[in-house]
Amino acid sequence: MTLDDTQKARVAEWIEQGAKLSEIQIRLAEELGLKLTYMEVRFLVDDLKLVPKEPEPPKPAPEPPTAKPVTEHVAKDELELLPPTPGGGGGAVVVSVDQIARPGALVSGKVVFSDGQKAEWTLDQMGRLGLAAEQKGYRPTQTDIEQFQTALQRELSKLGL
Numbered sequence: 001m002t003l004d005d006t007q008k009a010r011v012a013e014w015i016e017q018g019a020k021l022s023e024i025q026i027r028l029a030e031e032l033g034l035k036l037t038y039m040e041v042r043f044l045v046d047d048l049k050l051v052p053k054e055p056e057p058p059k060p061a062p063e064p065p066t067a068k069p070v071t072e073h074v075a076k077d078e079l080e081l082l083p084p085t086p087g088g089g090g091g092a093v094v095v096s097v098d099q100i101a102r103p104g105a106l107v108s109g110k111v112v113f114s115d116g117q118k119a120e121w122t123l124d125q126m127g128r129l130g131l132a133a134e135q136k137g138y139r140p141t142q143t144d145i146e147q148f149q150t151a152l153q154r155e156l157s158k159l160g161l
Helices: 007-015 021-032 038-045 143-159
Strands: 071-073 092-096 107-112 118-123 131-133
Touching: 007 038, 007 092, 021 038, 107 143, 118 143, 131 143
Parallel strands: 071 092
Antiparallel strands: 092 107, 107 118, 118 131
């Protein structure tokens, strides 16, 4: 297929505008009356030494700023040394990740809630989160649960999970 200079300029203009090969194929048929296969359009663009533009990747949304951190990163050994927060509440929820996950868990660790209560957590291969408190029947507050989930997500993202 041979194009005249005007037709070559049109194809070059379409490429410059960011048209994809399939769009060029449609325009060639509609505007210039040239019915070409996709492969023929690809060869044509290559013969004209034109390079289709890559679409710009979407820019990631900026993370919302946080007023103050609600958690602290603490090594597993340090977790045992933390004293309970007196008065129940008011402290930060502290999450740690075990270096070796418990059997049956993808990842596991410990948490100290704002009232000083401790628990062990596990995340299995199905994405189910388990929480076992040291004190039988203990139920953390809704705020502590939210802070725990946020802290856990932060710690897991540091591990690339």
